[in-house]
Amino acid sequence: MKREQISIPGTAADFEPGEHRDSMCAYRSDDRAVTLYLADCLAVIERLPAESVDVVWADPPYFLSGGGSTCRGGQRASVDKGKWDAPSTVAGMHAWNKAWLMACRRVLKPTGTLWACGNRHNIHSLGFAMQELGYRGLNDVTWQKPNPPPNLGCRTLTDDAETILWASRDRKARHIFNYAAMRAENGGKQMKTTWRFPPPTGDEVKHGRYPTQKPVALIRRALRASLPVDGTVLDPFMGSGTAGVAARELGAKYIGIDLSDEAVKLAVTRITETPASPRVEVPDMTAYAALCDLCDEMPYDEFATMMRDLQVIQRHRTEAEMVRELAGSQV
Numbered sequence: 001m002k003r004e005q006i007s008i009p010g011t012a013a014d015f016e017p018g019e020h021r022d023s024m025c026a027y028r029s030d031d032r033a034v035t036l037y038l039a040d041c042l043a044v045i046e047r048l049p050a051e052s053v054d055v056v057w058a059d060p061p062y063f064l065s066g067g068g069s070t071c072r073g074g075q076r077a078s079v080d081k082g083k084w085d086a087p088s089t090v091a092g093m094h095a096w097n098k099a100w101l102m103a104c105r106r107v108l109k110p111t112g113t114l115w116a117c118g119n120r121h122n123i124h125s126l127g128f129a130m131q132e133l134g135y136r137g138l139n140d141v142t143w144q145k146p147n148p149p150p151n152l153g154c155r156t157l158t159d160d161a162e163t164i165l166w167a168s169r170d171r172k173a174r175h176i177f178n179y180a181a182m183r184a185e186n187g188g189k190q191m192k193t194t195w196r197f198p199p200p201t202g203d204e205v206k207h208g209r210y211p212t213q214k215p216v217a218l219i220r221r222a223l224r225a226s227l228p229v230d231g232t233v234l235d236p237f238m239g240s241g242t243a244g245v246a247a248r249e250l251g252a253k254y255i256g257i258d259l260s261d262e263a264v265k266l267a268v269t270r271i272t273e274t275p276a277s278p279r280v281e282v283p284d285m286t287a288y289a290a291l292c293d294l295c296d297e298m299p300y301d302e303f304a305t306m307m308r309d310l311q312v313i314q315r316h317r318t319e320a321e322m323v324r325e326l327a328g329s330q331v
């Protein structure tokens, strides 16, 4: 069946609210900021325009649903999430990871970044595929969960963390990082890479708990760190739409994709009851760009000394003034 070109929200080729131009499109918000697709992510992403997305948030299958068990509410429970998470061969998993990471890289803007979640089952493949494709690794964030379920087998350590790889599109690209917003969120100190958030509870699961559902606060922090004003988030593995809720709260545009009917229905419910906020944080990219250049050009210990000096004089000048001044004195 011939389908029309999909455009991202906000472009001239947009369709009207309620109009159904593409059989994969399941929902579009009246303000056109949210578009959800019921489809395989590769089929949708290949039809998005190149360099049209600011941030990819990807929570892909971890390939761990092989019949094992865990402890939930004091009872033994299956770890199986669904057919989409069934174990694959190492080569099969890697080829697939590489395919979707390549598709995402094409639609990322040069300043864009990608967050990819995983654990020991898939994270090494994700990291290797990113290196093969030319992404530049920025940070490995650890999502640490308080009170993890006990390890029933008692033959390994108790898992209490997952990893989120953060990477920019390529080595030359100057990616967006809202440094000041992250520092403010961390009480005036630089944001570190271990993020402690409890799994979703209360309001976040009132419409039902989705397998592997992430907490909104975790994704909100990642998006706040990396989105420009009026940015667009692409979520190839939307699940219950948690990234859509976070994007909406930050006033960003959102494209979510999932091949499960149940996931799309839940995502529509959650996202439509989240009021869109105007974006309030305006990052100072001039200052940040100058800092990036210095960091690339200077030996690390000189850069670290400069950063310490920055903090000492911070009380007297704005961050933008300081960085511009320091950039000027180095060039």
Ligand SMILES: C[S@@+](CC[C@H](N)C(=O)[O-])C[C@H]1O[C@@H](n2cnc3c(N)ncnc32)[C@H](O)[C@@H]1O
Pocket: 039, 040, 041, 042, 059, 060, 061, 062, 084, 210, 211, 212, 213, 214, 215, 236, 237, 238, 239, 240, 241, 242, 243, 257, 258, 259, 260, 263
């Ligand atoms: C780990 S879950 C995402 C959970 C989500 N972060 C949340 O908070 O609810 C992964 C999702 O990817 C979907 N999925 C798996 N393979 C897919 C594919 N090829 N294209 C689109 N979605 C896919 C599954 O249906 C599942 O809902």
